[in-house]
Amino acid sequence: MWSADQKTVAIVELTIPWEENIQSAHERKKLKYEELAQQCRQNGWRTHLYPVEVGVRGFVGTSLMRLCRDFQIRGKAQTQFVRSVAEEAEKSSFSLWIKRKTRSWKSRDDCVGGRAETSILSSRRPEAYQKQGTKRP
Numbered sequence: 001m002w003s004a005d006q007k008t009v010a011i012v013e014l015t016i017p018w019e020e021n022i023q024s025a026h027e028r029k030k031l032k033y034e035e036l037a038q039q040c041r042q043n044g045w046r047t048h049l050y051p052v053e054v055g056v057r058g059f060v061g062t063s064l065m066r067l068c069r070d071f072q073i074r075g076k077a078q079t080q081f082v083r084s085v086a087e088e089a090e091k092s093s094f095s096l097w098i099k100r101k102t103r104s105w106k107s108r109d110d111c112v113g114g115r116a117e118t119s120i121l122s123s124r125r126p127e128a129y130q131k132q133g134t135k136r137p
Contacts, residue, residue: 013029033051037049048070050063064082
C-alpha cells in the first residue's frame with residue numbers, strides 16, 4: 001500500500017507457516033524485503049515493513065496485532081479482522097492439504113474459488129475436518 005501524496009509505503013507480507021516456525025518465518029520475510037524497503041527509503045519514501053505470520057491452524061502471531069495497532073484497527077473491527085485472517089489461513093491450509101496428492105492444480109472439484117467447501121475450520125473442532133455432507137454430533 002502506498003500514498004504518493006505523502007510518499008509513504010507499507011509493505012505487508014503474509015506468511016502462513018507451521019506454528020513452531022512463526023519466528024523463523026518472520027525473520028526470513030523481514031530479510032527478504034529489507035533491501036526493497038531500503039531502496040524506497042533512499043528514494044525519499046517513508047517505508048514501513050510488516051512481515052505478518054498466521055499459523056496454518058489459525059494461530060495469530062504478534063506481528064498481526066502490531067499491524068492492527070499501527071493501522072489503528074481497534075475494538076470490534078480488530079476482533080473481526082483478526083478472526084477472519086485466522087479463518088482464511090486455516091481454510092487455505094486445509095484446501096492445500098486436501099490437494100496434497102493431486103498432480104494437477106487445475107482441478108477444483110472440492111474447492112470453490114480456491115477455498116475448501118467446508119464451514120469454519122478449527123483445530124479445536126475436529127468435526128470441521130470431516131467430509132462434507134456428514135452431520136455434526
